[in-house]
Amino acid sequence: MKCIKTDVLIIGAGSGGLSVAAGAVQMGADVVLLEGHKMGGDCLNYGCVPSKALIASGKAAYGQQHSAQYGVADGPGDVDYAAAKDHVADVIAQIAPLDSVERFEGLGVTVIQEFGRFISETEVQAGDTVITARRIVIATGSSPLVPPIPGLENVPFETNETLFELREKPKHLLIIGGGPIGLEMAQAHIRIGCKVTVIEGAKALGKDDPELAAIVLDTLRDEGVEIAEDAMAAEIRGKAGAIEVEAKDGRVFKGSHLLMAVGRKTNTDKLDLEKAGIERTKTGIKVDASLRTTHRKVYAIGDVAGGLQFTHVAGYHAGVIIRSMLFALPSKAKISHIPWATYTDPELAQVGLTEAQAKEVHGASLEVVRFHYAHNDRAIAERKTKGFIKVMVVKGRPVGASIVGYQAGELISLWALALANRMKMSQIAAMVAPYPTIGEVNKRAAGAYFSPRLFENDIVKRVVGLVQRFIP
Structure with a gap:
């Protein structure tokens, strides 16, 4: 049996684990990374990447079949299913080197291609290697939930x-x-x-x-x-x-x-968590606001932490714990600024509170502003006018945004930025967006918040009238 001592041990080489490994090793920490299955985890191999690649095949076929609206004759849009899957595999293959063993070993990470399990409060075994680490990160992700339906x-x-x-x-x-x-x-x-x-x-x-x-x-x-x-x-x-x-x-x-x-279930069965005194919950591993488990030297991030199950959340969690592990600085995870998107056509995206949630929290102080894609010139040119944005505003600050429509997953990022930095609607309105772009939808939503204050305000009109009469 071989023994290793390290600063940071990461169990799981999905999005969160790889982000911690890359960040920690490049900042000078000694890092060991364990992965018993595929580097890149679910996102690269079975989730975000292949699903979006197949969606792209579907969009291409649909575009051929519905091109007459652009003055181009509709085509058959026939799909070779096996060739579409080849496209999916090629997309994975192009991204895979960024998540590969070779890349991370090149960065200085010790990669062990074995599953890890706790054998004591301070030791993890992976194959014939026992690792002792100052800090341990559990980033084992989740798997598809298969319910016990009869038959x-x-x-x-x-x-x-x-x-x-x-x-x-x-x-x-x-x-x-x-x-x-x-x-x-x-x-x-x-x-x-x-x-x-x-x-x-x-x-x-x-x-x-x-x-x-x-x-x-x-x-x-x-x-x-x-x-x-x-x-x-x-x-x-x-x-x-x-x-x-x-x-x-x-x-x-x-x-x-x-x-x-x-749905998904968190991957904890192989970890032998009880040997390290780490508690579970119904949805994953019990963590506090800083993502520490009930073992103070062990963190859990991403899906396995039992919260929002998105690749970008795992990456965000990685940043939270790196601050804590490497610099001994207080760092807590929040969810109020975390966006998500469903990549249907039209796309559906959300950050912060929905309208119903905002009404429950803020009551009469809530204002809801809307802007429809049908009034966006680029959307009209692209024949993508289905959808709208809805922004929940309290005392001049957005507390949530919901978007359905073309590129909603791209548009939601601005509102995630606004929520993360407690920006005001006036700051969004001050942004100048190039014309014509779909991105103007966001600016026009901010404008919809101020329009009644400017154009339906008698005081404003009286001030303008006085200026025009008395200021030469």
């Missing part, structure tokens, strides 16, 4: 970990789960020529503002996706190519393939 164990099904390896196009894809993953994959597959049914036990996109979510859901239905809500799966039966999902209310949905997209 599922006897039926072939896909998760995000297997879907992108599928080479034959599903004739009719059944998707259990109407959240972001389920709906992104539903639209991608309908556009590349599959029939698609989404089966959701409650409300599709139930965590988002229902007014904005309705625009996305209506669009998917218009494209041919069947979305069945309040359809809790009670039984699954059949075989490859002929699968049935029966809901509790008796509805039966038939398809050729099944994708489980009902």
Whole structure:
């Protein structure tokens, strides 16, 4: 058995773990990184990267089929499913070197390609190596949740970990789960020529503002996706190519393939946390505001910390704990400025409080301003006028923003910046956006906040009148 001592030990080489490793080693710390599966974690190999690549294939096909509005004849938009998957694999391959063992060893990180588990409060074993570290970071991420639905164990099904390896196009894809993953994959597959049914036990996109979510859901239905809500799966039966999902209310949905997209579970089973005195919660590992576990020298970041499960959150967590671990400075994680986006077409994005949440917190002091894409000249030119932005404002400061429409995932960044830095609406309004851009939507939303104060204000009008009469 080989023994290693290090400053920082990181368990898991997904987005959060890699960010900590790169930051810590370049700032002078001795770093050991453990990964028993694929470098880059779920995001690179099974999640964000491959899903967006497949969505791009769907957009290309849909664009060909709907180009007449630009004066270009509609095309067939035929998709070679296996070639689309080759495109997905190529995208992963282009990004993979940034997350590779070779890159991180080149930075000076000791990479051990084994799973890690605690064997005491101060030691972690990975293969035939025992590591003792001054600080330990658990960044093991999450995996697709597969609920115990009767019959599922006897039926072939896909998760995000297997879907992108599928080479034959599903004739009719059944998707259990109407959240972001389920709906992104539903639209991608309908556009590349599959029939698609989404089966959701409650409300599709139930965590988002229902007014904005309705625009996305209506669009998917218009494209041919069947979305069945309040359809809790009670039984699954059949075989490859002929699968049935029966809901509790008796509805039966038939398809050729099944994708489980009902959520995520944190990866903690292999860690033997109890040997280090680290407590769990129902959603992951128990952490405080500084992301420390119940063992003061051990941190948990990203999905495994049991909060928002996004790649950019894991990266943000990495910055929080680097400040604490390397510089012994107080550092706490916040969520009020964390944005998220669903990459359907139109996109759906959120940061801070939704309208309903803001009303509950701020009551009568809340103002809600809106601006519609239909009044943006670039959106009109691009035929992308579906959607709007909604900004929740309290005493001149935004406390939340919701956007549905073209490039919503890009537009939300400005509002994340505003919330992170407690900016005022006047600062957003002072920004000059190039014309014509979709980005003007943000500035015009800020303008919508000030318009009634300027143009519907009798005092302002009287002042202007006096100036015009008496100032030469």
